[in-house]
Amino acid sequence: MKYTSCIHLEHGITFFSNSLQICCISSHPGGGNILQIANYRGELIDWDKIFESRALMRKDLKKGIIPQKCSGCYYLKENDWSSDNYIDEVLIGHFTHCNCNCIYCYTDKDKKFFNSNKTYNIYPVIKDMVDKKILSKNATITFGGGEPTILNEFEDLVNLLLDYDVYNIRIHSDGIKYSPAIEKGLRLGKITLITSVDSSSKQIYEKIKHVPCFDKVWENLRNYAKSKNGLIRTKYVLIPGVNDNLREVKNWMKMTYDSGIRHIAFDIEDNWFKKNRNNIPNYIYVIFDFVYKSYTQYNIESCELYERASNLKIDRDNKLQYSSGT
Ligand code: SF4
Ligand code: SF4
CATH class of the missing domain: 3.40.50 (Rossmann fold)
Structure with a gap:
């Protein structure tokens, strides 16, 4: 049956440092940021409960009842949505620390706090999703935080996803730290790397980023680009x-x-x-x-x-x- 919904409401999950959400989209009139579990700190997830709550939401959606927080969101569309129990839209954003200082970043309000904010290790949670095959191999996994390459579990996590054969991994990295796992994923054609440079001159870069890393970032990007297959x-x-x-x-x-x-x-x-x-x-x-x-x-x-x-x-x-x- 066709009805109005979105990929996140149907099969999405978003990991933040202290909550589990359905999505992270927020600039539409409804405000988004729909909560799945409050005070979430990296515990293994009871997927039966999650899928029960999605089934209830789906009943409403089929009647044309859209969550108020989704109102006006451009992700909403009419489709013949699958009601199978799987996750294929994941945002990994459970960390707030970063080796860069962009003036437009939410962390700019209190860099000291966000850089010292303790996060959980997400590897066991994703491994559990892989082992239980909750995570679809067709999933889009997006990293955004914080800077993912400085996460302790980052290299292992990316390698786990590559071994599981997920082929659409989107990584937002500032490009300051070179990552062998990103290089490998690019070579395999399974990673999209997105690096905000926001400038083409050292002067403007440093005005925005407050770190002296302009040359390093472009050098790393040129090296990643040698991998050819992946998308940067x-x-x-x-x-x-x-x-x-x-x-x-x-x-x-x-x-x-x-x-x-x-x-x-x-x-x-x-x-x-x-x-x-x-x-x-x-x-x-x-x-x-x-x-x-x-x-x-x-x-x-x-x-x-x-x-x-x-x-x-x-x-x-x-x-x-x-x-x-x-
Ligand atoms: S419709 Fe928009 S706000 Fe609602 S879950 Fe989907 S992406 Fe998020
Ligand atoms: S690179 Fe990203 S996380 Fe880091 S300060 Fe800039 S916007 Fe924030």
Whole structure:
């Protein structure tokens, strides 16, 4: 039966440092961040209970009752969803420590706290999901935190997933620490690495990141790119007032190509976007359009829009549709 739902409501799980959630999406009117277990600290999961709660939710969804927190979320779509019990959308974000200091990061509020915030070891939980075959081999596993490569269990965890033959592992890494497991996963074509460089000059990089690692990051990216099979994206988070100039953006795409990388990602800084969503200045559209329409001129093969940039595009498309009366 077709009904409106989303991949996360159906088969998703998100690990945070003190909670288990259904998803981590939050910039739509309903606010998202739907809780599955509060005060979660890495205990093995009672999957029967989780799947019971999903079955109850599914009954409501089939009646057209959408959770209030999902209201307005662009992930919602009508589909013939499978009611089988498995997980195929995982976010691993249970850690908050990082070797970088981005000014737009949620950890910027209290770096000392977030860098010392004790996390749990997620390896046994994922191993349990693998052993019980709760985790689908078709799963998308996304790492985002914090910086995953400095997690104690990171190399073992990635190797576990590679051995299990999961082939869609998305890793958000700042690129400062080189990871042999990422290199292996790229070689096997099972990893997508996304590194936010947000700049193409040392000066702007250091203004945003507050670490002297510009050269190191690009060197690591060039080395990862030698693996050929995996997909690497350099990402640009547009921060109005900081890196919002076209020259920086154009050089970023050129540097990406020159480093052997053929894919990019684009986003807009979260806090700024939430404040300005209904009043976006024209020059932001100019930069957005340049990136989204001109990346092929730089021999870049694809551009992934992240949550805020997608919302910017959707809002404008809707406005244009509305004003043209279609
Ligand atoms: S509809 Fe959006 S907010 Fe709701 S679970 Fe899906 S992704 Fe999360
Ligand atoms: S690299 Fe990611 S986790 Fe680290 S400070 Fe930057 S945004 Fe935050």
